[in-house]
Amino acid sequence: MRLVRGRLAAVSVRASFGAGMWVGVSLGLVIGAIGGALLAWGAGTILTWQRDLAFTLGVARTLLPLGDQVAALRWLSSTWYLVIPAVAIVVALVSGLIGGLVGALLAAVYNRSPRHATVVVEIPDLVEEPTAEAVADATTRRRRGGTRRGRGADPDGSPRTPPSAG
Numbered sequence: 001m002r003l004v005r006g007r008l009a010a011v012s013v014r015a016s017f018g019a020g021m022w023v024g025v026s027l028g029l030v031i032g033a034i035g036g037a038l039l040a041w042g043a044g045t046i047l048t049w050q051r052d053l054a055f056t057l058g059v060a061r062t063l064l065p066l067g068d069q070v071a072a073l074r075w076l077s078s079t080w081y082l083v084i085p086a087v088a089i090v091v092a093l094v095s096g097l098i099g100g101l102v103g104a105l106l107a108a109v110y111n112r113s114p115r116h117a118t119v120v121v122e123i124p125d126l127v128e129e130p131t132a133e134a135v136a137d138a139t140t141r142r143r144r145g146g147t148r149r150g151r152g153a154d155p156d157g158s159p160r161t162p163p164s165a166g
Contacts, residue, residue, distance in 0.1 A: 001122050001123065001124055001125065002122075002123055002125065003120050003121070003122055003123075004056075004120070004121050004122075004123050005118060005119070005120055005121075006118070006119055006120075006121060007116040007117065007118055007119065008116050008117045008118075008119050009116060010111045011107040011110050011111060012107065013104050013107045013108055013111070014104075015107075016103040016104050016106060016107035017100040017101070017103050017104040017107075018100070018102020018103075019098045020099040020100045020101070020102050020104065020106075021097070021099055021100035021103070022096075022099075023099050023103075024092075024095040024096040024097070024098055024099020024100060024102075025093075025095065025096035025099070026090045026092075026107055027095060027099070028088075028091045028092035028093070028094065028099075029032075029088050029089075029091075029092040030092030030097030031091055031095070032087050032088030032089065032090065032092055033084055033087070033088040034086055035088075035091060036083050036084035036085070036086065036087030036088055037080070038081075039076060039087060040076055040077060040080035040083045040084060041080075043072075043073040043074075043076035043077040044073075044077035046066055046073055047070070047074060047077055048064070048068065048075050050065075050070070052063050058104050065111075125137055142158060
């Protein structure tokens with residue numbers, strides 16, 4: 001192996017978009033799951049806070065902050081097993097699109113810049129090309145008998161041909 005120095009002339013915009021999208025989706029799933037869990041927990045906490053305030057102060061729930069949203073908060077709190085994955089998927093899709101666009105933008109900017117990164121490439125040693133005599137000798141050599149024995153071959157190694165119907 002020998003090492004060759006060169007410079008990276010261009011980066012694929014399509015591949016950079018795909019890589020950025022996968023990174024965005026991965027991070028978005030994690031952040032979205034955490035955000036969905038916080039949303040469901042927060043809805044339950046607000047419901048408990050409203051119940052305690054309504055009981056303590058004797059005020060109708062509709063007069064409290066977020067009082068007219070009790071049904072939505074109750075649904076968010078009770079169906080947390082749907083809320084968390086839904087929020088995670090929505091956040092993952094949005095962050096995947098943003099990550100893909102950022103990756104493609106960075107690739108396009110790199111391709112347009114005058115300065116390119118220096119790379120070191122490993123090139124395998126070249127194997128000597130066969131000479132014309134070796135090629136001619138290999139093609140004119142008589143085949144050894146028995147190399148293709150088995151199903152579908154004659155004892156001399158040549159393939160069998162089906163009998164012609166005549």
